[in-house]
Amino acid sequence: xxxxxxxxxxxxxxxxxxxxxxxxxxxxxxxxxxxxxxxxxxxxxxxxxxxxxxxxxxxxxxxxxxxxxxxxxxxxxxxxxxxxxxxxxxxxxxxxxxxxxxxxxxxxxxxxxxxxxxxxxxxxxxxxxxxxxxxxxxxxxxxxxxxxxxxxxxxxxxxxxxxxxxxxxxxxxxxxxxxxxxxxxxxxxxxxxxxxxxxxxxxxxxxxxxxxxxxxxxxxxxxxxxxxxxxxxxxxxxxxxxxxxxxxxxxxxxxxxxxxxxxxxxxxxxxxxxxxxxxxxxxxxxxxxxxxxxxxxxxxxxxxxxxxxxxxxxxxxxxxxxxxxxxxxxxxxxxxxxxxxxxxxxxxxxxxxxxxxxxxxxxxxxxxxxxxxxxxxxxxxxxxxxxxxx
Amino acid sequence: xxxxxxxxxxxxxxxxxxxxxxxxxxxxxxxxxxxxxxxxxxxxxxxxxxxxxxxxxxxxxxxxxxxxxxxxxxxxxxxxxxxxxxxxxxxxxxxxxxxxxxxxxxxxxxxxxxxxxxxxxxxxxxxxxxxxxxxxxxxxxxxxxxxxxxxxxxxxxxxxxxxxxxxxxxxxxxxxxxxxxxxxxxxxxxxxxxxxxxxxxxxxxxxxxxxxxxxxxxxxxxxxxxxxxxxxxxxxxxxxxxxxxxxxxxxxxxxxxxxxxxxxxxxxxxxxxxxxxxxxxxxxxxxxxxxxxxxxxxxxxxxxxxxxxxxxxxxxxxxxxxxxxxxxxxxxxxxxxxxxxxxxxxxxxxxxxxxxxxxxxxxxxxxxxxxxxxxxxxxxxxxxxxxxxx
DNA sequence: GTTAATTTGTTTAGCGGTTGAATTATTTGA
DNA sequence: TCAAATAATTCAACCGCTAAACAAATTAAC
Numbered sequence: 001x002x003x004x005x006x007x008x009x010x011x012x013x014x015x016x017x018x019x020x021x022x023x024x025x026x027x028x029x030x031x032x033x034x035x036x037x038x039x040x041x042x043x044x045x046x047x048x049x050x051x052x053x054x055x056x057x058x059x060x061x062x063x064x065x066x067x068x069x070x071x072x073x074x075x076x077x078x079x080x081x082x083x084x085x086x087x088x089x090x091x092x093x094x095x096x097x098x099x100x101x102x103x104x105x106x107x108x109x110x111x112x113x114x115x116x117x118x119x120x121x122x123x124x125x126x127x128x129x130x131x132x133x134x135x136x137x138x139x140x141x142x143x144x145x146x147x148x149x150x151x152x153x154x155x156x157x158x159x160x161x162x163x164x165x166x167x168x169x170x171x172x173x174x175x176x177x178x179x180x181x182x183x184x185x186x187x188x189x190x191x192x193x194x195x196x197x198x199x200x201x202x203x204x205x206x207x208x209x210x211x212x213x214x215x216x217x218x219x220x221x222x223x224x225x226x227x228x229x230x231x232x233x234x235x236x237x238x239x240x241x242x243x244x245x246x247x248x249x250x251x252x253x254x255x256x257x258x259x260x261x262x263x264x265x266x267x268x269x270x271x272x273x274x275x276x277x278x279x280x281x282x283x284x285x286x287x288x289x290x291x292x293x294x295x296x297x298x299x300x301x302x303x304x305x306x307x308x309x310x311x312x313x314x315x316x317x318x319x320x321x322x323x324x325x326x327x328x329x330x331x332x333x334x335x336x337x338x339x340x341x342x343x344x345x346x347x348x349x350x351x352x353x354x355x356x357x358x359x360x361x362x363x364x365x366x367x368x369x370x371x372x373x374x375x376x377x378x379x380x381x382x383x384x385x386x387x388x389x390x
Numbered sequence: 391x392x393x394x395x396x397x398x399x400x401x402x403x404x405x406x407x408x409x410x411x412x413x414x415x416x417x418x419x420x421x422x423x424x425x426x427x428x429x430x431x432x433x434x435x436x437x438x439x440x441x442x443x444x445x446x447x448x449x450x451x452x453x454x455x456x457x458x459x460x461x462x463x464x465x466x467x468x469x470x471x472x473x474x475x476x477x478x479x480x481x482x483x484x485x486x487x488x489x490x491x492x493x494x495x496x497x498x499x500x501x502x503x504x505x506x507x508x509x510x511x512x513x514x515x516x517x518x519x520x521x522x523x524x525x526x527x528x529x530x531x532x533x534x535x536x537x538x539x540x541x542x543x544x545x546x547x548x549x550x551x552x553x554x555x556x557x558x559x560x561x562x563x564x565x566x567x568x569x570x571x572x573x574x575x576x577x578x579x580x581x582x583x584x585x586x587x588x589x590x591x592x593x594x595x596x597x598x599x600x601x602x603x604x605x606x607x608x609x610x611x612x613x614x615x616x617x618x619x620x621x622x623x624x625x626x627x628x629x630x631x632x633x634x635x636x637x638x639x640x641x642x643x644x645x646x647x648x649x650x651x652x653x654x655x656x657x658x659x660x661x662x663x664x665x666x667x668x669x670x671x672x673x674x675x676x677x678x679x680x681x682x683x684x685x686x687x688x689x690x691x692x693x694x695x696x697x698x699x700x701x702x703x704x705x706x707x708x709x710x711x712x713x714x715x716x717x718x719x720x721x722x723x724x725x726x727x728x729x730x731x732x733x734x735x736x737x738x739x740x741x742x743x744x745x746x747x748x749x750x751x752x753x754x755x756x757x758x759x760x761x762x763x764x765x766x767x768x769x770x771x772x773x774x775x776x777x778x779x780x
Numbered sequence: 781g782t783t784a785a786t787t788t789g790t791t792t793a794g795c796g797g798t799t800g801a802a803t804t805a806t807t808t809g810a
Numbered sequence: 811t812c813a814a815a816t817a818a819t820t821c822a823a824c825c826g827c828t829a830a831a832c833a834a835a836t837t838a839a840c
Contacts, residue, residue, distance in 0.1 A: 004409070004412075005409075005431065006406055006409060006430055006431045006432045006827090007401075007402045007405040007406055007409075007827095008402070008796085008826085008827060008828085009399075009402070009795080009796045009797050009798090009825095009826075009827070010796080010797090011397075011402070012397045012398070012399070012401070012402060012796090012797060012798080013796080013797065013798095015397040016396055016397055016797090016798090019394070019395075019396060019397075032816095032817070032818090033817075033818065034816075034817055034818075040396055041395065041396045042396045042798080042799095043798070043799055043800070044817080044818065044819085045798080045799070045800080045818090045819075045820080045821095046797080046798055046799075047818095048818060048819065049797085049798090049819095070807095070808070070809095070815075070816080071807065071808040071809065071814065071815045071816070072806080072807060072808075072814085072815045072816025072817065073805060073806040073807055073815080073816050073817040073818075074806070074807065074816085074817080075816080075817060075818095076817080076818085158739065158740065166740075166743060167739065167742075214629070215628075215629035215630075227707070229707070231628070231629050232629065237709075238605075238621070238707075238708050238709030238710070239604070239605035239621050239622065239708070239709050239710045239711065240605075240709050240711070240740075240744075241709070242709040242739075242740050243707055243708055243709045244707060245706040245707065245739050246706070246707065248706050248737065248739055249702075249703040249706055249707065250699050250702060250703055250737060251643065252642060252643065253641065253642065253695075253696075253699050260737075260739060261736065262702075262736050262737040265737075305643075306643075309640050309643050310703070312639075312640060312652075313639040313640055313700070313703050313704075314703070314707050316635040316636070316638050316639055317617070317619070317628075317633055317634060317635065317636065317639065317704050317707070317708065318628050318629070318633055318707065318708070319627075319628030319629050319630050319631070319632040319633045320628070320629045321629065321630070346651065346652050347638065347640060347650075347652040347655075349548065349557065349632075349635050349638055349650060350548065350556075350630075350632050352557075353556060354630075396798090397798095398797085398798060398799085398825090399797075399798070399824085399825045399826050399827090400825080400826090402825090402826060402827080403825085403826065403827095406826090406827090422788070422789090423788075423789065424787075424788055424789075432827080432828095433827070433828055433829075434788080434789065434790085435789090435790075435791080435792095435827080435828075435829085436826080436827055436828075437789095438789060438790065439826085439827090460786075460787080460836095460837070460838095461785065461786040461787065461836065461837040461838065462785090462786045462787025462788065462835080462836060462837075463786080463787050463788040463789075463834060463835040463836055464787090464788080464835070464836065465787085465788065465789095466788080466789085781840100782839105782840090783838100783839085783840085784837105784838085784839075784840095785836105785837085785838075785839090786835100786836085786837080786838095787834100787835085787836080787837100788833100788834075788835080788836095789832100789833085789834075789835100790831105790832080790833070790834095791830105791831085791832070791833090792829100792830090792831085792832095793828105793829095793830095793831105794827105794828085794829090795826105795827085795828080795829105796825105796826095796827090796828105797824105797825090797826095798823105798824085798825085799822105799823085799824080799825100800821105800822095800823090800824105801820105801821090801822095801823105802819105802820085802821085802822105803818100803819080803820070803821095804817100804818080804819070804820085805816100805817075805818075805819090806815100806816085806817080806818100807814105807815085807816080807817095808813105808814085808815080808816100809812100809813090809814080809815100810811100810812085810813080810814095
């Protein structure tokens with residue numbers, strides 16, 4: 001009751017198509033048309049018609065009847081079509097490029113990672129490289145019989161809806177129009193969305209977890225610290241899409257100066273550079289920290305406390321019940337999580353009667369590229385009407 | 391495309407009724423049926439049918455044709471029916487009770503405020519008193535020809551959807567079931583919602599401002615500090631409805647202890663008690679602060695800085711572009727706002743290319759009661775279908 | 781002062797989409 | 811072999827919107 005647009009019969013059809021498709025996607029086992037009628041509240045007649053449309057559009061397919069118990073005509077199972085439209089996810093990060101192709105059911109079918117410091121190249125060269133990586137993945141998918149229907153790109157920075165990267169401080173990017181740059185390349189024919197890396201990683205976490213998660217803050221520890229906020233299984237973007245700048249939440253008003261110009265930002269206490277002070281940068285330094293228990297126990301709890309202070313403020317304002325530690329914080333969670341939990345328990349008002357959960361991400365590196373591909377799929381599943389009649 | 395429920399023709403009707411009604415409410419001058427057809431995208435035939443339903447339901451009425459320019463049959467103007475269902479708003483605060491009745495057009499028709507320290511009475515007595523105040527207002531409204539269709543109650547604390555007040559620290563309330571308590575009183579026959587005081591005050595601010603505001607944080611300075619967050623003209627409630635606990639966002643991890651048990655909460659730097667240290671409490675102290683320029687300039691900027699530090703974190707995470715200072719902060723804004731603005735400019739990443747606005751609330755005291763009554767009206771306007779055919 | 785132009789609002793046929801009941805299809809169990 | 815049970819389809823009816831024709835009420839023009 002919010003849209004601001006008139007609703008006609010076609011909108012009814014579009015809504016109910018999406019409703020049925022969502023049930024097919026969410027069901028633990030392939031549901032029959034009768035199951036869908038029961039779970040959606042529509043009549044079997046209507047469900048049959050909707051299912052016909054979705055199947056004709058290549059979004060769902062029938063599977064052999066499951067072994068039934070009891071009498072009656074056996075049900076025909078319905079599943080998302082693994083050979084329907086696929087999503088291409090791409091990720092630009094400070095020290096790697098990544099990409100993957102995901103089918104409608106959410107399964108990752110192809111993936112590629114290219115390591116290398118992207119700060120050494122200019123934005124144009126990096127965008128060229130990621131487009132090339134995407135084109136390779138698209139060709140692989142085509143060889144396997146899958147058509148990529150759209151792409152999404154994750155960037156560690158602030159992105160406006162139109163694909164303009166306002167700031168990517170750790171890449172030293174500034175007002176880079178990634179959408180225009182990619183429109184000319186080998187992916188120029190695909191619908192493309194560009195989003196913040198933490199947002200897309202949070203979506204990947206949501207998809208990976210199945211049904212356990214409903215609302216959470218995903219903390220993305222990379223060179224910087226970002227956050228993706230999921231509320232009721234939907235990404236929360238704030239007013240203009242620039243939400244989740246956790247790295248620049250203040251921990252101490254008079255703390256050390258930050259690259260952003262302010263004092264005492266969280267990044268100065270728990271960012272990768274702060275954690276690896278006096279250690280080799282990048283993977284090797286992280287490995288040292290992970291493997292040397294004394295070293296980890298010496299510096300990670302303090303970082304966890306700072307993280308907890310910042311997150312407590314977030315949770316007091318946004319009211320989620322779960323924090324997921326991702327990126328480099330995932331493997332370091334055994335040392336970080338207790339301190340984070342302690343601060344949340346002290347500082348979050350609602351924790352008195354509704355305790356917080358802090359856990360490590362279920363995802364490995366390059367989570368954002370998986371989330372990006374999943375975002376393409378998510379859009380198709382949310383608005384299947386465009387696919388059923390070309 | 392989110393609802394999870396099937397959509398039928400009746401839902402189409404319900405949606406389009408709301409669409410038309412919203413246009414009538416939002417139009418600067420009484421629109422004609424033809425205007426509504428143009429602004430909604432529906433045909434004139436459909437709009438006529440919808441308008442007939444809304445008028446039969448008592449939600450809108452016709453006004454004499456406006457003086458037209460140019461040729462053509464004169465248009466019949468449509469307005470919200472000032473004698474349609476009205477909303478009753480109630481507010482419990484630490485040092486007063488308040489209530490008002492608002493008609494469909496949002497005009498306040500009756501209001502009452504009872505001063506007195508509510509901490510001296512138990513929850514049951516306070517709820518009795520506020521119900522009595524509501525009953526008086528309802529009788530006044532009935533005498534003027536208006537029927538109260540629902541009520542909303544604002545409470546300075548954390549409220550769950552069912553009307554349970556988990557905590558109202560400054561009233562010393564704890565697990566008070568206000569919904570049950572009021573169900574037995576003189577308002578027991580009205581649909582009642584209970585909500586946080588800052589949330590409802592934020593809605594009042596939204597209604598009062600007309601079209602200027604889209605997304606903002608309303609900071610409610612009372613004995614404690616709360617916040618109501620509005621995104622795209624809708625209240626943001628977080629995952630479970632317990633958002634906006636700005637008073638307990640951390641300013642300094644090792645600051646003075648707070649009533650909540652944590653250290654360095656914003657309330658310790660900018661709450662009413664901190665501002666009035668060594669001054670008489672309540673109105674008289676505030677008046678001294680407001681009238682003694684040297685006193686105000688001496689202590690308010692530091693409080694503003696603390697407010698700014700906390701708000702910068704909020705804005706970095708939630709991405710709104712406006713902060714509204716309400717409650718006791720409204721009259722003190724001349725001394726507070728510059729410091730708040732300075733911190734936001736330093737600490738909010740997006741302020742580099744999209745500056746923040748800080749302003750005083752347009753509302754006087756007891757804003758939450760007006761917002762509560764407005765919330766009742768808001769619900770009616772959002773779902774008029776229930777009123778159209780009993 | 782009559783007529784044409786113009787704009788508002790209503791009427792009516794048609795169409796898309798859902799419902800509900802009847803019908804067909806396919807299996808198990810007696 | 812037949813009855814019971816469950817799945818899926820068919821078809822008439824209904825509801826709400828659209829489009830186009832029509833009726834109503836006013837201004838502008840001659």
